[in-house]
Amino acid sequence: MNAPASLTALRRPLPEAFAERLRATFGAKVSFAAAVREHHGRDESAYAPIPPDAVLFAESTDDVAALVRLAGEYRVPVIPFGVGSSLEGHLLAVQGGVSVDLSKMNRVLAVHPEDLTVTVQPGVTRKQLNEELKSTGFFFPIDPGADATIGGMTATRASGTNAVRYGTMRENVLALEVVTGEGKVIRTARRAKKSSAGYDLTRLFVGSEGTLGVITEITLRIYPLPEAISAAICSFPTVDAAVRTTIATIQLGVPIARCELLDALTVKAVNAHAKLALPQMPLLLFEFHGSASSVREQAETVQMIAKEHGGREFQWATTPEERTRLWSARHNAYFSCLQLKPGCRCSTTDVCVPISRLAECIGETIKDVEQSGLLAPILGHVGDGNFHCAILLDPNDPREVEAAEALNRRIVARALAADGTCTGEHGIGLHKMDFLPQELGADAIDLMARIKRAFDPLDILNPGKVLYL
Numbered sequence: 001m002n003a004p005a006s007l008t009a010l011r012r013p014l015p016e017a018f019a020e021r022l023r024a025t026f027g028a029k030v031s032f033a034a035a036v037r038e039h040h041g042r043d044e045s046a047y048a049p050i051p052p053d054a055v056l057f058a059e060s061t062d063d064v065a066a067l068v069r070l071a072g073e074y075r076v077p078v079i080p081f082g083v084g085s086s087l088e089g090h091l092l093a094v095q096g097g098v099s100v101d102l103s104k105m106n107r108v109l110a111v112h113p114e115d116l117t118v119t120v121q122p123g124v125t126r127k128q129l130n131e132e133l134k135s136t137g138f139f140f141p142i143d144p145g146a147d148a149t150i151g152g153m154t155a156t157r158a159s160g161t162n163a164v165r166y167g168t169m170r171e172n173v174l175a176l177e178v179v180t181g182e183g184k185v186i187r188t189a190r191r192a193k194k195s196s197a198g199y200d201l202t203r204l205f206v207g208s209e210g211t212l213g214v215i216t217e218i219t220l221r222i223y224p225l226p227e228a229i230s231a232a233i234c235s236f237p238t239v240d241a242a243v244r245t246t247i248a249t250i251q252l253g254v255p256i257a258r259c260e261l262l263d264a265l266t267v268k269a270v271n272a273h274a275k276l277a278l279p280q281m282p283l284l285l286f287e288f289h290g291s292a293s294s295v296r297e298q299a300e301t302v303q304m305i306a307k308e309h310g311g312r313e314f315q316w317a318t319t320p321e322e323r324t325r326l327w328s329a330r331h332n333a334y335f336s337c338l339q340l341k342p343g344c345r346c347s348t349t350d351v352c353v354p355i356s357r358l359a360e361c362i363g364e365t366i367k368d369v370e371q372s373g374l375l376a377p378i379l380g381h382v383g384d385g386n387f388h389c390a391i392l393l394d395p396n397d398p399r400e401v402e403a404a405e406a407l408n409r410r411i412v413a414r415a416l417a418a419d420g421t422c423t424g425e426h427g428i429g430l431h432k433m434d435f436l437p438q439e440l441g442a443d444a445i446d447l448m449a450r451i452k453r454a455f456d457p458l459d460i461l462n463p464g465k466v467l468y469l
Helices: 016-029 034-039 061-074 126-136 150-155 201-205 239-251 264-274 292-308 320-331 333-338 355-372 398-417 435-440 442-455
Strands: 054-057 078-081 098-101 108-112 117-120 173-180 185-187 213-221 228-235 258-262 283-290 315-317 345-348 378-381 386-393
Touching (some): 016 061, 034 054, 061 078, 061 098, 078 150, 108 126, 126 150, 150 213, 228 292, 264 320, 264 333, 283 292, 333 386, 386 398, 435 442
Antiparallel strands (some): 108 117, 173 213, 228 283, 258 283, 258 378, 345 386, 378 386
């Protein structure tokens, strides 16, 4: 599966004078090796790799700022890179340029438990952050599944399994340090819990996918570790029954922490990959946080709702080891599904709809998948209306690619008709650029384009993503 020719045709040759100055400025921090470039030119999307011309392993904000200033002189693209776990082609160097790898900027800079905040560099991963927070009695709840970097999660406005209770990166990022398209270093806010000072620059950069600036520091909200945690699974006769259980739970105001859907095909894949023996039926995976009494009350309420919709008896995971095993299996569902069709790639849909329209949208999607003839397990964070169809395809088979794209277009059209979105958490990247105008309208896209030009007048920050300019 190739990136749009209209974008790759704009690839800019790397000026030799720029390459020489890059070597002189950064020395061993910069690499032109083919293997390194290849690694930085692919993500988890179905797109074929498009490597950058060089890779800089930045070690400080000063490194990033110096690179952007130098790139501006020669109009060379700069593409931020975390760990390569994005799903929409965000990292592909469609116009060439330098990939700035931020993985060495991986320090937790300050923990303020009394204020419930933490400040980190962008290369810190979510697991690393929670490991360092463990001794303080706090944690950071945003959990997209992959062990993504905090910088990447901020840039894509990630969410994941805990969003139904704790929100997304949008709600949990307080302030940023950013290198602008002119190579200047700015701070978007202070650590105060709220502010009415000027334009909300923080929210502009959260979800900007590296197109407005390179994020070099992030201040986040953190939360006390729950007194009690309990997880459970419940199987259902149909996906519809599982989804309607979710809808009833949310509409009743039960403060569940997680509510994940796996259809029967996903359960089959997870069983094989994680060596589990879950019933091969549609499944909801719940987690409850709070005091011992509140967790018990939440669980009893959800059990009652599930029973009304034909749910089988809850299976509890009460020990940390059991919970970890279940959630590890859920987090690895993407890779589990890939094993259903060896050698395939996955084109993952990411729609999110109002909770009242969820059952209808998933039901129609199931019919679409059956008619398409494609292998496409369904799973998702149904507690907040977000579900994924993991379309498995041979990226070298044009018929399968087109069938997958046609299925994706129908799923997105249905979500937009339900007043939903084409992407609940993965971002636009390359793959969803055609859907953004449908979702927001021409005038909103024009305003976004003007913001892009104001923040990045030379169009060097991850060009060819999010918007057609």
